[in-house]
Amino acid sequence: MFRLLVAALVISSVGWCSSVDAQGFRGGRGGGPGGGPGRGPGGGHGPDARQAEDMEVFHYLLENHTKIERTVKELPNGVETLTESDDPKVAAKIKEHVHWMEVRIEKTNPIRRRDPLFAEIFRHTDKIKMNVEKTKSGVKVTETSDDPYVVKLIQAHAMVVSKFVNDGFQEAMKNHPVPGKDGAVKTETVFPAIQGHGGVYQLPTATQQPRPGTKIMVDVTASSDPDKLNPAIEKVARYVNIYAGAGKEKVDANIALVFHGGATLDVLNEAVYNAEFKTEKNPNLELLRDLHHAGVEMYVCGQTLSAKGKSPDDVVVFVDTAVSAFTASVNLQADGYAYVPLAK
Known part of the structure; x- marks a missing residue:
């Protein structure tokens, strides 16, 4: 997962989305929990011995999202987030999640690449600076960037993570748009080869693209x-x-x-x-x-x-x-x- 994960509460974000994979939304190409071996940013395959454990943690946090308190403070160059719980077990799972998300960042082994926002953040982790501080009841994260575009990604991600905390699985089942990009579905038909017959919708980011030959x-x-x-x-x-x-x-x-x-x-x-x-x-x-x-x-x-x-x-x-x-x-x-x- 991207550092942002770890950053913006690493807890809710990445993990939670992956938990959704565990809930039966796992599908093909995403890899990660339930989707086969993890994959690095270059698309390479590799075994991921932590997948099952991480999935359990993610699932647990989603199920117990009502026991989590989260605040987000926007900074000119990023965000400062505080994610805690009065329940000692939930607090421990928050810290565990953050630790293993940091490991995933170091090993370039992300989760939830199907979500456009998460996938985009992971492409820019080299431009993200973060400071993770464990508290008695959770994690405090400061996440910043010198790149204005990446700052927008960080802030958008932080807001999405807060939605995970508020709504649990309901929010984790959704995809989230990249700020500045039109996420609306184009509903007009086009006729690229046969005019007037067999109109199609353009879906350049969909999976299972037509293959040449x-x-x-x-x-x-x-x-x-x-x-x-x-x-x-x-x-x-x-x-x-x-x-x-x-x-x-x-x-x-x-x-x-x-x-x-x-x-x-x-x-x-x-x-x-x-x-x-x-x-x-x-x-x-x-x-x-x-x-x-x-x-x-x-x-x-x-x-x-x-x-x-x-x-x-x-x-x-x-x-x-x-x-x-x-x-x-x-x-x-x-x-x-x-x-x-x-x-x-």
């Missing part, structure tokens, strides 16, 4: 109203847009569509489709053409096509006819494509 085979089987765009094709446009701009950065991905079952006739050229369904046009072709221009490969099942009385010549020019959807699926998966079924 991803290969996806989308199995499209469901039919739709002949006069309307097949919603499965709309979803494929969203997949393309996700890789083109929903994450931190645009990444290249190989996406292939295989049409069979009820979706087979969606890829007929205009004239054949109109004759088959008595419509003015094939409502799928415009978006299919945009997907083709975006680099999406498209195949239709030759077996189903023939069974429905159609031939490869009846298919729009940018969709290839495979011997069968089965062979296309097997071949693509053998080439490393992840299989994604899309019935509708």
